[in-house]
Amino acid sequence: MIQPPNAPEPRRPSEDEIAETLLRLVAERGADKTVCPSEVARALGGPHPDGWGPLMQPVRRVAVRLTKAGRVAILRKGRVVPDPDDFRGIYRLGQPRDAAVQGAGSRASE
Template sequence: MSEAEIEETMLRLVAERGAGKTVCPSEVARALGGPHPDGWGPLMKPVRRVAERLMRENRVAILRKGRVVDDPETFRGIYRLALPADGASGAGNSASV
């Protein structure tokens, strides 16, 4: 699975979910790898790497416990994905988190 495919799927899902809503990273992995854990499980680390990059580019927001993380490279634990606060998702939507 290429980073471009992960990026495209992530941006699409976040944009479809819309402002004020979040996407679980496993939703991105499942959309690409299918419903069985053997398909989507190995995609979780690549999904996180893409999410970190897209947050640095202000194209997605990474949230932990409902708050945007300070540093996309050092946060730990369960997280969610959303449109960035300024709406710059790269998917053409203008919205806020």
């Protein structure tokens, strides 16, 4: 998208905003379902590739950080990646398997 001269640079979301959006979308999707990282980028940058495209690497960085913290799972071909620092290709984001189990257990005890 071509910006007119003197147009303000579009504001880029912070890593905290990316994390909040990522976690919300994964939670809304529910257990055993996944979210495409581009869905996170589109939610923040809008439908045009010029808005969401530059967010793909920041979304990946945040996904890796949240995976290391145990808050999301990065999946390739339906399997959790063994090393979030070293994976390639298309990936999806979902709830960690133990979080779904813990969530079910905590509801049963209420």
